[in-house]
Amino acid sequence: MNKRVTIEMPDEMMKLVEEYAAEAGAAPDAYVRDVIGQHLEDLHDIALAEAAMERLRKGEDQVISSEEFWRGMDD
Numbered sequence: 001m002n003k004r005v006t007i008e009m010p011d012e013m014m015k016l017v018e019e020y021a022a023e024a025g026a027a028p029d030a031y032v033r034d035v036i037g038q039h040l041e042d043l044h045d046i047a048l049a050e051a052a053m054e055r056l057r058k059g060e061d062q063v064i065s066s067e068e069f070w071r072g073m074d075d
Helices: 011-024 028-057 066-073
Strands: none
């Protein structure tokens, strides 16, 4: 199910949305939806990276060299 969201933005921001959407060959609403979706994916990736760094700091995970990694693939 989809939900409708209405937002206010400065005229200059809307102008940029319209320009970038036109360059991408998309309607402004589809462009904004895509931009928000990409940002949410980026936030998810950042959270995963931060969790991985925390595991490294705590010693729960370790970094290995590419040689060690590929050597393990021979098994």
